[in-house]
Amino acid sequence: MPADLALDHQLCFALHAASRRITAAYRPLLDEVGLTYPQYVVLLALWEKDGITVRELGERLFLDSGTLSPLLVRLEGAGLITRARTDPDDGRRLTVTLTEAGWAMREQAERINCTLQENLPLPPEDALALRDLARRLLEADSPTDHSTEETP
Numbered sequence: 001m002p003a004d005l006a007l008d009h010q011l012c013f014a015l016h017a018a019s020r021r022i023t024a025a026y027r028p029l030l031d032e033v034g035l036t037y038p039q040y041v042v043l044l045a046l047w048e049k050d051g052i053t054v055r056e057l058g059e060r061l062f063l064d065s066g067t068l069s070p071l072l073v074r075l076e077g078a079g080l081i082t083r084a085r086t087d088p089d090d091g092r093r094l095t096v097t098l099t100e101a102g103w104a105m106r107e108q109a110e111r112i113n114c115t116l117q118e119n120l121p122l123p124p125e126d127a128l129a130l131r132d133l134a135r136r137l138l139e140a141d142s143p144t145d146h147s148t149e150e151t152p
Helices: 011-033 037-048 054-061 065-077 100-119 124-139
Strands: 081-085 094-098
Touching: 011 037, 011 100, 037 054, 037 065, 037 094, 037 100, 054 065, 054 094, 065 081
Parallel strands: none
Antiparallel strands: 081 094
16 A cells, blocks of 8 residues: 555645744744743753753753853853753763853743743643653654554
8 A cells, every 4th residue: 555645644744834833933932032942941941950960951852062052152152051061971971051141031931931831822731732842752762553544
């Protein structure tokens, strides 16, 4: 049986397009506080757990060091974080810590999150279900064989 290659039947496209739409909804709200969406998610992770290594942060955000490092440089330049070598045995190991200004940004982020949730074109329970399904995809160790099911 040939694969169904209709664009509207592709899970990858639906997730990609939906992600871009949500990210675009954040843009004007984040512009007001001088952050990009990737910088915002770095701060979200640090508000959960401050003082973690760049490696831990990259794992948490599913970002490689080539993508994460420039974000951290810009956040440090904005005075929102500091990076410091904390392991005398491994000079490559950097710990990322929020500054007072980084912690103060959290209050503005709460307003951004509330505004975005109020303006989503989905009922809250649908948004939560969508988030939970996306988390399940991210947390899966490997794709499961569903060869007898329809291709998503």
